[in-house]
Amino acid sequence: MTDTHTLIDNRPPSVASLFLERVAATPDAEAFRHPVPPASGSGPDDWKSLTWNDAAQRVYATAAGLMALGVRPEERVALAAATRVEWILADLGVLCSGAATTTVYPSTNAEETAFILSDSGSRVLIAEDAAQLDKVRERRADLPGLAHVVVIEEADARPAEDDPEGWVLSLADLEKRGAAYLEAHPDCVTERVAALRADQLATLIYTSGTTGRPKGVRLAHDCWSYMARAIQATGMVTAEDVQYLWLPLAHVFGKVLTAGQISVGHVIAVDGRVDKIIENLPVVRPTYMAAVPRIFEKVYNGVAAKAREGGAAKYKIFHWAAGVAREYAKVSQDTFRRTGNASVPFALAAKHKVADTLVFAKLRAAFGGRLRAAVSGSAALAPEIGYFFAGAGIHILEGYGLTESSAASFVNPGEAYRIGTVGKPLPGTEVRIAEDGEILLRGPGIMQGYHGLEAQTAEVLESDGWFHTGDIGELSADGYLRLTDRKKDxxxxxxxxxxxxxxxxxxxxxxxxxxxxxxxxxxxxxxxxxxxxxxxxxxxxxxxxxxxxxxxxxxxxxxxxxxxxxxxxxxxxxxxxxxxxxxxxxxxxxxxxxxxxxxxxxxxxxxxxxxxxxxxxxxxxxxxxxxxx
CATH class of the missing domain: 3.30.300.30 (ANL, C-terminal domain)
Structure with a gap:
């Protein structure tokens, strides 16, 4: 087994470097799966695969295309699109060009999109479709620094009559320009990646503020490289896993999963359409996925509603099975904590076996039948819902982090996970609890600061690197963190x-x-x-x-x-x-x-x-x- 500290301490300076290493190590292994609508226009989606080498060709072409447009190291390229494989490839293209990605939620309105592009100083926007293009087109007078808009959907990359020449182009056009640029400068991408510094800006993620304008969180290349290696070091994910990724990639939680994938080398099935999750799970059959608590709550409510529709008897069976699941999970976790063996009394095991046949097996089948673990983050999961799923054989590992800490600061460790906690710190992350109960973090995943906001940065980031999370929590004697609430809430x-x-x-x-x-x-x-x-x-x-x-x-x-x-x-x-x-x-x-x-x-x-x-x-x-x- 690789020594954890050696793995993390000797990390490359960037995820771009990790990507080149991954492509060299496993060029023909499957990297991504993505849905393609059927040619007939009706019926289920087809799923296509990309190898690491396939991905590299598109990433290199995007990176070189940005260089051909004149994008220089650390200049910002914004991405406004839903979760799809092109988002990941474009982001890697930005990083491999030496530029930094500004993430924009596709649901962001025109006014706030313009603010983010202006505040970040983004030179290029990679937009998903006509809707995203129209947002910046109507605000073009406020965005003199936006030199180009690259549209992922080729049919939507239509210049308007008053657009400046070359202002709008398709992603396919950008990749063609990149291919030509690579012919003339075959080493341009590897040279840019080799020149990247660990402290160089990689990503600007704007927090969705509850009041006032959002703040741009500056995350360096080293944040992502550290996260990639730390995720690998936990052993939570292996190269044999298939991960289903639907989380918004403009959010730090979704993006950190792509960093971990590059380091580990597993497959990601990518589809951000939330209304397709239930349909996709039996097709993708993931072994690992991440979600927010609302998804697990919806599944729980859906199962309960279906049982209720089946009549009083079925609903009574469901409630009985849910009680058995919770009892089974609580007893097995308690015995595991005390003895290292998750055993339960014979009578409880017998009840659980019946409940499994009647309820739990169907629930696992709805998740594809192979789900080894699910990670929950972004908000607290109600413990009783966690116990229900655990007892049903779907293990939800709660984690914790913020945009300012590159998403993953804590995660529950495999079999030793404890419901009601967010687990232990990732290797290399320090934690302490302030006198008022606030959680403080320090480590390579912590942001450089808020973009252009020195005073607001100083409010949360101490000179010695300790970051004030604004969350209240308690640490157990053996290092498990339990969140109490937001300090301000x-x-x-x-x-x-x-x-x-x-x-x-x-x-x-x-x-x-x-x-x-x-x-x-x-x-x-x-x-x-x-x-x-x-x-x-x-x-x-x-x-x-x-x-x-x-x-x-x-x-x-x-x-x-x-x-x-x-x-x-x-x-x-x-x-x-x-x-x-x-x-x-x-x-x-x-x-x-x-x-x-x-x-x-x-x-x-x-x-x-x-x-x-x-x-x-x-x-x-x-x-x-x-x-x-």
């Missing part, structure tokens, strides 16, 4: 009691299969309230069973029977909470929270201040004339 009631809303919200998600999003509120108030958005498909299925079939979501939510349904779950959760944590009043929202209204980030985290502003009237109504009971 901790609620202090008017009675002086501190409440971690994420903990209370997690309990609701584990108990109520109808909840899509919940926000617990109570700062400077004398009791807690909640804004609750319900999962539309699950709710409408229930509504059809209760004489409300065909009625729209907003009408069903407003119905007295729906309120009574949710009130029962609120009472159930409150029974297990301290008096000051209990939700005394709640309101059901007329629609779900979403990205379009700016209430949820692209990684599906709720933006508390935005939601509280949007539904201020409902919050005020719950506290109007209220006195603490």
């Amino acid at each position: 901790l609620i202090k009631t008017s009675g002086g009691k501190y409440i971690a809303p994420a903990e209370v919200e997690g309990r609701f998600k584990a108990v109520c299969p109808f909840i899509s999003h919940i926000l617990v509120h109570g700062a400077n108030r004398n009791f807690c309230t909640a804004l609750i958005a319900l999962d539309e498909p699950t709710l409408l299925t229930w509504a059809a069973e209760h004489g409300m079939g065909g009625r729209p979501y907003a009408e069903v939510v407003a119905d007295k029977r729906t309120r009574e349904l949710i009130d029962g779950y609120v009472e159930q959760v409150n029974e297990g909470l301290q008096r000051w944590q209990q939700v005394r009043k709640f309101r059901l929202l007329p629609r779900d929270l979403d990205i379009e209204h700016g209430e949820v980030t692209p990684s599906l985290k709720v933006k508390r201040p935005v939601v509280e502003r949007a539904f201020k009237d409902l919050l005020d109504e719950m506290y109007a004339g209220a006195r603490e009971a």
